Amino acid sequence: MKLLQPSGFAVDIFSKPHNDFSRQRFIPVQEPWISAGRASWQPLAHPEAGRIRYDPEGLILHWSAGLSGKGYAICLECGRAESEIVEEREGPPPTQLAGHTRLRGGRGHQECEGNSDSKLAIQRNICLGGALHTDVVELQLQEPTTSVPITSEVACSSIAVALRQALAAKLGVRPEEIGWGTVPARSEQDAARRSILLFDMADGGAGYVSSVPGSLPELLRRAREILECSKHCDQACHACLLAFDTQHMLDKLSWREGREVLTDALLQALALPAELAVFGPETQLEAVPLSTALISEMRHSEAQECRIHLGGAVADWEIGDWRLWPHLARWAAEGIRVSLLIPEDCAAQLTWDEGRALVSRAEGARISLLITPPGGASIAGTRLIAEVGGAQYARRWAVTSEQSLLPGPDWGALGATGRCVTAKNPLALTPPAARPPRPEELAKARPGEFRELSIQAQLNGPIETLGERFWRLLIGIVPELGERLQAGQPLAEVSYTDRYVRSPITARLLFEVLRGLQRYTGGLRPNSQVKVQVAEPEPSRNPRSFLNQDWDNRQAQQDVLRKLLGPLGATSVEVRDRRNVAHMRELRLSWPNDEYLVIRLDHGLGFFRMDRQLRHEFRNDAERQARAIQQATFRIENHALGVVPLYTTGVLQGRVPISV
Incomplete structure (x- = not known):
């Protein structure tokens, strides 16, 4: 059954009050639907005892399904509603709606226009409800x-x-x-x-x-x-x-x-195990997601400093998708000292473009980067993950799982058995065991053939002309690319690798960038190979309704991408497990005479946002979804804090290397 949220209620203007209780009908009360589904689960002190989650924006849906639990038949012309007795496929609507008069308005007992079968005004088996x-x-x-x-x-x-x-x-x-x-x-x-x-x-x-x-x-x-x-x-x-x-x-x-x-x-089992009392007797289990606890602490305290300790496998770092980053940048803008502490061994594993992107982001947000000894800060078998301090107090958090330290969408996540503990004491934070980065330790030397382009607002505008703006901007710093696209043989192959082409909006952005190559003689033609490699979407039970939300399964993602990108050339789309897709977002152009160009997009195409929220029907088949994605009209703008770096080679000669 469908659900309708009424804007109000009214009775028939010609109905008269009475005190005949035998005519009174009582609608059964339905238990509300309650959801805290947007929050992540936190294990209890002993995970075998259970788990808990808290959502400050939970959903409560109060609803009614009528006298028989079959919903209501509702006339959309006048608003009259009657409880259903049967499902729509099993019989006609309630007899009270046959030839019914208008609920309100009109002169006398005027018959409602909704009685006409051709108007389909009477909707069947509708639940009424309201959400808070x-x-x-x-x-x-x-x-x-x-x-x-x-x-x-x-x-x-x-x-x-x-x-x-x-x-x-x-x-x-x-x-x-x-x-x-x-x-x-x-x-x-x-x-x-x-x-x-x-x-x-x-x-x-x-x-x-x-x-x-x-x-x-x-x-x-x-x-x-x-x-x-x-x-x-x-x-x-x-x-x-x-x-x-x-x-x-x-x-x-x-x-x-x-x-x-x-x-x-x-x-x-609700008591904290002795081995987790790493901060002493005042240690407590952190029972809400760490990001929520940290934001709450910064909001309600006199914090003057915030330190975040990073760690885990560097290949899994996803700073561009780190939901905490906007908060860190805002705190830094408010004058709070914000620092990211990076273990020395993690700094060594960053590639040149990852390191430079991190430095660029931190400088733009006025966030300090510090290097800690290899392995990071440990406390009695746990890993220090966050610290907040003021003039006369300090609060610290430690986690049992190394994975919790990964900067990205799952920062602070504990999994099924990990735990987070915290403590607050009346002493200010002590200086960290850390040092500033050495020259080129993070801002590593860039290979000589790459050129850097800082993207701010140059690509903002209508989605339909993104490709035109993108290639015009790129030709501005690589003139030989313009010469190659304007004359000569068309492209033999275009390949794009990106973990995050998982939503209709990023698919549309990629489509427009590639479609922009069709404008050039040396660009895309129907026989050009178009190869796209992406990661499958993360599992989620949350409903999908909008263009900027991810698909909920890899088959739908792959089918829609194939339908959408198919007209651009001989297209192949490969959806892999996230760990089997390269972390870098890379676009490669290859011509038949062994000329090629490589573009590294630090944020991929995920730094754009739409000027308005658009709905998308994820239940449609692949062809209808692809058509809807291509026909959607909106404007885009760069929503990243600071500038977004893009790196490109010139037009090079030789076989395309596996990784530049």
Whole structure:
């Protein structure tokens, strides 16, 4: 069924009030859909006890499916709605809509224009609902000795209600200001789970449930006390679980079943293991994503300095897609000392273009780069990842997983078993064990045949003419490219490698850049080989609706790219696992006489953004998607902070090397 969010409600203007209760109809209440799906999971102190996540922009969708659960038949001409009895394919709409009059307006009992079959005004099996965004906490518990998920709806509902009461008492607010729910869920391995959810009832959030992750052990201990009903009732009563908004859910509540889940073993598993108390007795588990915790700390403290420690496999660094970078740049612009600390062995592994791009980005954002000893900063078997300090305080974070140090979209991610710990003390940060980079340690010497182009706003403009602007700009610094494109044989092959051509917008950008070569005699022709190698999209359960969102599977990605790029030449598209695609974004042009040119795009084509949000139908077949992508009209602009470097060779002679 589809869902419609009404702008308001009205009754028939000719209806009259009455007090006949036998004519009153009550619509069954549906439990809301609750989602914290945009937040990442954080393991509890002992991962075998479960996991938790907090989303400050969670989604609550309240909805109604009518008297029979079949939705409503709605006349889009006048707004009249009636509960459905059958599915559209099983029978006609409700009889109340046959020859119905207008709900509002018109003179007398004027028949509604929606009665005409030709207008298709009456939509069938529509749910009505409304959404709000608020703070949402989602908790999935497991039996700690066996790691078996707790899936009982009664037990989870009882814990949710008791946890809500414990939180309300701690904050001094009414329990009714905090919503609750339980929903069935699946793990990444498709195992059955059940989620316990708490959310702020206020649209936009009130900050109540945001304190749950950091206080979970205390709250669950108090919840167990609530579940030990002082009246020892059979199932639930007003001394334990019943309240105004739970009185009709007696079949889903039982203090005994909830109490059986909150065992001593489970509560003890919420305590931080001794080996993770790396900052001393004040060490605590960081129960929200590190980026969220860091941003919150910088917002609510008198921070004067922020240090981020990098590490992990340099081949997996993706600074261009690091979501924390805009925040680092903003803090630096506000006068806070922001530093990136890079282990010496990682600095040595950076290629010349990666190193120079990092230096260029840091200089543009006024962020300091420092070199630490090989291996980075370690504390009692953990890796230091972030530090924030003021005149009289310091907060530090450490992680158990080396992967968490990778700058990129997954920075700070812990995986299924990794943990992050933090501590705050009243002493200022001590100077780091780090030094400034040596000459050319990061800004490494560039091979002599490459020329650098700094892109700012030169390529901004309509998407349809991007290719024209791109090649005109490039010819400006490589005049011989212009001569080669204007005369001589057309291109034998064009190849492009980029991990991030995973969305319709980046596909369109690539299409326009390549299509720009068709304008030249020495450019693309139907028999030119066009080879594209990209990485498959990251898995996600979030719905896709817009042009700048990724495809959700590699087959759709590959099929649409083939349809879109096919008219440009003899096209082949290869979608690989991300680790099997080169990190550099590289465009190569090759002519039949062994002439070639190589272009390195530091950000690929991902530094553009659209001037407006456009919807895209990901469920369409490849041909219809490709057509929609090609026909979309919008303007693009450079949204990167500072300049975006592009490196190009001149037109060289010889066989194209595997890597320049």
